[in-house]
Amino acid sequence: MLGNLFGIRKNVDRKTSITISTLAFVILFGVWSLASVLHLADESMLPTPWAVFGFIIKSFADGSIYADMWVSIYRIVMGFIISVIIGVPLGIAIGTFKIAECIFRPICEFVRYMPVPAFLPLVMMWVGIGEEAKIGVILLGTLFQMILMVMDDALLVSNDLLNSGYTLGANKFQVLCKILIPAMMPKLMDTLRILMGWAWTYVTVAELVAANSGLGYSIMKAQRFLQTDAVYAGILIIGFLGLIFDRLFALCNKKLFHWVEGA
Amino acid sequence: MEYGERIEAGFGNAVIKLDHVSKTYHSKKKDFTALKEINIEVLNNEFVCIVGPSGCGKSTLLRMIAGLEEISCGEILMKSEAIKGPGAERGMVFQNYTLFPWLTVAQNIAFGLTLSKQPKDVIEDKVDKYLKIIDLEKFRNSYPKELSGGMKQRVAIARALANSPEVLLMDEPFGALDPYTKASMQLLVRQIWEDEKTTIIFITHDIDEAIFLADRMYILSANPGEVRAEVPIYLSRRRTLDLKDTQDFIRMRQILSGVMQGNRDVGAIAEIYA
Ligand SMILES: Nc1ncnc2c1ncn2[C@@H]1O[C@H](COP(=O)(O)OP(=O)(O)OP(=O)(O)O)[C@@H](O)[C@H]1O
Ligand SMILES: [Mg+2]
Numbered sequence: 001m002l003g004n005l006f007g008i009r010k011n012v013d014r015k016t017s018i019t020i021s022t023l024a025f026v027i028l029f030g031v032w033s034l035a036s037v038l039h040l041a042d043e044s045m046l047p048t049p050w051a052v053f054g055f056i057i058k059s060f061a062d063g064s065i066y067a068d069m070w071v072s073i074y075r076i077v078m079g080f081i082i083s084v085i086i087g088v089p090l091g092i093a094i095g096t097f098k099i100a101e102c103i104f105r106p107i108c109e110f111v112r113y114m115p116v117p118a119f120l121p122l123v124m125m126w127v128g129i130g131e132e133a134k135i136g137v138i139l140l141g142t143l144f145q146m147i148l149m150v151m152d153d154a155l156l157v158s159n160d161l162l163n164s165g166y167t168l169g170a171n172k173f174q175v176l177c178k179i180l181i182p183a184m185m186p187k188l189m190d191t192l193r194i195l196m197g198w199a200w201t202y203v204t205v206a207e208l209v210a211a212n213s214g215l216g217y218s219i220m221k222a223q224r225f226l227q228t229d230a231v232y233a234g235i236l237i238i239g240f241l242g243l244i245f246d247r248l249f250a251l252c253n254k255k256l257f258h259w260v261e262g263a
Numbered sequence: 264m265e266y267g268e269r270i271e272a273g274f275g276n277a278v279i280k281l282d283h284v285s286k287t288y289h290s291k292k293k294d295f296t297a298l299k300e301i302n303i304e305v306l307n308n309e310f311v312c313i314v315g316p317s318g319c320g321k322s323t324l325l326r327m328i329a330g331l332e333e334i335s336c337g338e339i340l341m342k343s344e345a346i347k348g349p350g351a352e353r354g355m356v357f358q359n360y361t362l363f364p365w366l367t368v369a370q371n372i373a374f375g376l377t378l379s380k381q382p383k384d385v386i387e388d389k390v391d392k393y394l395k396i397i398d399l400e401k402f403r404n405s406y407p408k409e410l411s412g413g414m415k416q417r418v419a420i421a422r423a424l425a426n427s428p429e430v431l432l433m434d435e436p437f438g439a440l441d442p443y444t445k446a447s448m449q450l451l452v453r454q455i456w457e458d459e460k461t462t463i464i465f466i467t468h469d470i471d472e473a474i475f476l477a478d479r480m481y482i483l484s485a486n487p488g489e490v491r492a493e494v495p496i497y498l499s500r501r502r503t504l505d506l507k508d509t510q511d512f513i514r515m516r517q518i519l520s521g522v523m524q525g526n527r528d529v530g531a532i533a534e535i536y537a
Contacts, residue, residue: 163331164361164419168375168426169351178378182365259365261408 047229055233065218065237072207072214073241075131076199079138083199084192087143091150092184096176104147112144117205124210134206134214141202142195149195153187154180186257193249200242215241277304277340278430278462279328284337286323286488297323299487301337305430305464310456312465312473314523315483315491321466322358324488325434328464329355341430351375354428356436360415362407368418369394369403375426393421396455413437413444420452424459433465437472446504449475453502470520474498475507482523492522492529497536 004010005020029049035041036048059065093100094108116137123136157180165179207216215238222230286298297320305311315321326332328339330349339346341353354375362371369390376386394400397417407415416436423431433452437445453476456463467473473480477496484491496515498506506512515535521527 158359158361160357160359160361161363163326163329163349164355164357164422165374166331166349167329167351167353167355167432168422169378174378179363183363185365257365259406259408261364 044226044228047232051229052232052236055229056237059233068213068215068218069237069241072203072216072238075134075206075214076138076196076203078131079135079203080142080196080199082135083139083142083146083195087146088150088188091147092154092181094147095151095154096180101151105151108144108147112148116141116202117209120206120209129210133210134203137206138199138202141205142199145198146191146195149191150188153184153191156187157183186253186260189249189253189257193246193253196245196249197242200238200245204238276306278307278309278342279303279305279464280340280343281324281328282338282340284324284327284339285335286320286327286332287335296487299489301488301490303481303490305462308460308462310453310463310465310476310478312467312477312480313483314467314470314473314480314519315488316485316523317468319483319485320488321468321483322434324483325355325432325464325466328430329353329432351379351426352429353432354423354426354430355432356416356419356423356434358434358436358438360407360412360419362410362415362418362422364407367404367406368399368410371407371418372421372425374422379426389425393425396424396458397421397451413440413448416440416448417451420455424455424461428461430462430464433463435467438467438469445472450502450504452476457501470516470523471507474512474515474519475502480519482519484523484525492532494519494532494535 002012002016004012005016032046032049036043036046040046090100090104094104095101119140120133120137123133123140127133127136161183162175162179165175170178203214204216204219207214208220211217215234219231219234222228222234281301281303284298284301285296288295288297301324303311303313313321313324323332327334328346330346330353346353363374366374372390372393373386376389381389390403391400394403397420399414399417399421402410402414407418410418419436420433437448440448449472452463452465455461465473465476474496479493479495481490482492482494483489498511518527518531518535522529522531
């Protein structure tokens with residue numbers, strides 16, 4: 001049984017896999033505790049885990065974190081929604097129609113390799129440092145990736161599936177709306193889930209550089225006052241929030257797309 | 264009317280007619296002729312099988328009839344009119360499983376009918392009818408992922424038939440099934456063909472399957488794909504599985520598989536009815 005742990009694509013039972021995963025966390029936590037207790041690093045660099053978790057609990061208890069948290073979530077949701085509104089239809093069009101592919105694909109392939117943080121000064125010049133700037137950064141960071149990933153999702157729908165639509169009398173429009181789009185939905189939602197993770201990175205980048213609110217900003221502020229535990233707490237909270245969003249997405253997908261084969 | 268007479272009477276008024284059809288794939292290195300000068304005629308209410316070794320262009324041929332693939336040369340006519348693209352009058356069952364996974368079995372069968380906006384009760388009646396024919400009434404509300412391969416192909420057949428196509432095109436629909444399931448599916452298709460009075464063009468590389476199903480078969484050869492022989496199958500109209508064990512059937516299989524593999528001369532076919 002345990003030999004399966006080292007077999008290629010072999011399965012172990014749920015209990016074993018959860019135990020091992022938990023163990024990995026415990027070890028990580030243990031190493032951290034040990035390192036901080038033994039002062040392997042300066043305390044201002046590496047606070048104890050309980051100081052960090054204490055800080056997290058306190059900031060939730062006294063409510064000081066909520067304002068920053070909601071602001072960050074608002075920015076992400078806004079940036080993400082705009083990105084979806086533009087990116088999904090465009091991605092589907094590029095994956096479906098040659099004309100859209102010829103026009104947009106080279107541009108997207110090019111832009112996606114440009115470093116988004118380098119656009120920050122530009123974005124600030126264009127729209128100032130208001131909410132638009134943060135939302136703009138998220139948009140820049142996710143849109144071009146999204147377009148290309150959605151394109152791939154559309155391309156993955158098998159020709160035979162579309163062809164069976166044609167032989168059942170569907171016209172071009174019906175094949176697009178009644179076959180291609182429903183067929184790519186599960187993959188599309190997975191793509192959005194992955195990009196949601198990216199959005200968290202970009203909102204933090206924007207808030208570290210150009211903001212006076214938000215979780216990223218709170219990390220920046222804590223660093224200025226050498227509150228290392230607050231810095232760690234901020235990073236962890238962002239991680240947790242990202243994880244929660246991710247799990248929510250995954251749960252929705254599982255409910256919505258119960259029909260996916262091999263799921 | 265005897266089968267032979269039906270052919271005589273029907274010629275010239277084929278439902279599907281391929282007139283010197285060729286297909287060439289162009290690539291950078293060189294052109295590849297998949298099909299060359301194919302002449303095939305299929306009459307109304309006929310069951311025609313097209314057999315040939317793997318890669319000889321059978322799928323390509325059927326896809327061209329369906330209107331899914333461009334013709335390089337020649338012409339394909341349906342009731343004397345050139346085929347321009349795919350349409351509901353030529354239903355198709357594919358080699359791979361192509362059910363819509365997000366729809367239930369019943370919704371899959373109803374797909375073509377909902378596209379053409381048939382009234383609800385008509386759709387429901389048809390779905391009931393075909394669910395019964397393919398014997399999957401219990402799976403009405405199941406999703407394709409809950410079905411076995413054979414069941415999926417049965418639903419695919421029902422989905423195509425519910426749309427009342429004039430010609431049903433089938434591309435090795437049972438290629439991936441085990442021999443037992445395959446045999447029962449063959450029986451089912453032959454049965455459906457008799458009851459529904461459709462015209463079927465059925466592709467396979469299995470000579471056994473072709474003899475069992477067909478009224479007439481075309482044997483293709485590979486590289487380039489050409490019609491090697493056209494063989495009428497004079498077996499009783501009503502076919503049961505024990506037919507496969509009869510002397511006639513076995514002899515026919517011997518000769519025709521020899522012809523298909525190219526170890527026998529086409530002239531050998533004359534021996535069958537000698
Ligand atoms: N899009 C394509 N481009 C180039 N060559 C192709 C293309 N599609 C098919 N071919 C070639 O045409 C030939 C016929 O292919 P086809 O799929 O029609 O064969 P088949 O008789 O259906 O084979 P099988 O029994 O394995 O399904 C093959 O040699 C294949 O390599
Ligand atoms: Mg094929």
